[in-house]
Amino acid sequence: MSIASVMVSADLGTGAAERVRLAASLASRFEATLTGVAARKIPDPGPGEDLETIRAAYRKEQAKLTEDLTQCREIFEQSCGAEIRTTWRQAEADASSFLVRQALAADIVVVGRGKDAAGGLAISLGAVLMEVGRPVLVTPPVPDHLKAERIVVAWKDTPEARRAVSAALPFLRCAKQVYVVSAGEEARFEGAEQVSEFLGRHGAQVVTHLLNAATGDVADEILQFTTREDADLLVMGGYGHSRLREWLFGGVTRDILQTASVCCLMSH
Template sequence: MSYATVMVHVGIDEASDARVRLASGLGERFHATLVGVTGWGPRPPFAAEGLVVDFGPSDAEREAMTEELGRLGAHFREIVGPGNRPVEWRATLDFPLEVVAHAARAADLIVIGGGPQPDDVFRSLDPGSVILRAGRPVVLVPDSIDSLVPSKILIAWKDTREARRALVDALPFLHEADKVMVAEVCPEGGEAAARQDLDDVTRHLARHRIAVAAAITVHGSGTATDEIIRIAREERVDLIVAGGYGHSRLGEWMFGGVTRGLLGHSPACCLLSH
């Protein structure tokens, strides 16, 4: 099992070039086709005094936007450089979320940024929405990272559908790792059930010829995200694998949640699946 196609969002944010280099490196590692994708949303129509007013781009503006996307594509290919693997470019005059969500059907793995997004709402990409809509594993890349060598991987386990999906989606990375750790954050008194969960996960991975170096059950005074990030920093992990939005996104926004915490504070790349 491997990733045959790695797709990367190419944006106007400052971290875009580093993200492309990281995705290019993954393409080389997995001998995968690399696809760069971007979008530029037109101004939507709005209602005024009972009338629908459409200030969409004129023909001249549309041509200028298309040319700018073409220049972005040329820059993408320049960063990737010459190579033997296939490289594709996809650019559409539509909101980046819509473009990436539709293009996801052609990808095995999607690489997006995890840092602050541009103020331009017509060209920015909301990471949480991509996770919910892509139907593919999403690698979230912090701004400071431009390569991903998955030597140490932390699986942030919780017995949910999304976590199970992420575990399977991450198998190509897990086979590449030198050290795989599994951690479940449980409340005090829940250690026995958590240990049983982790034993099952460990045996499951062993059947895939993946040895788990450490299975950790923790419960502290901080949040689950705090504990996961603490372990990731202490172990200097390269990749965190987790389910994406096991609760509703509204629930995470109101009450907090691991996905929301990782989106904003993870020190390492995260593979998230919904």
């Protein structure tokens, strides 16, 4: 896999500029195009309003949306610099659905955790991860650069994890050290050694670690290992399911996304 197109979700929340700078650094590293994306729906009018009141409220909301999207674009343009190719896409639409539609032209999608965005511009991280069909790089609030010199692959033999490893190959090949980590009572049966051998064939400098962790402690063990080895990228499958359009993560995925201080490259 190569990376020719990086897409980043833009908003007005905490960490938005840092997220764009991180995405821009990836675009520069891989000589890729960076596309910024922002959207928000105009809220429906309240019940019982007359037509003129509804029209006036809509015009006010439309003006506010235009202002918000203009600010998003300014943050994007100021943060990505002038050294890379960029494009911009915006709409009056649900932020998550619009990002998913635009991502058909992306190799990787860079997003925040969603909860810190302001003004209705936040994406639903679960919906994007499960619908986008692309690898998703989830950034913590602070970092604006990703060295990816030391990478942890949180391995469990599932289709999601296999897709995540394939998506991460451009990073894994270039890393100084890759750790394939399997945790839990069944860790020795998950095929971590085979994954390490596979990555070695692709040129990765890789070692295997099996962590003895109780079922409820898997996320903590993986994050502690990531901290001990001074890694700044965690690669893993994104596990969850949908119910009535409400997106729910499995325990390990949820715990890592809520607490990880490093970037997480995920695939569903």
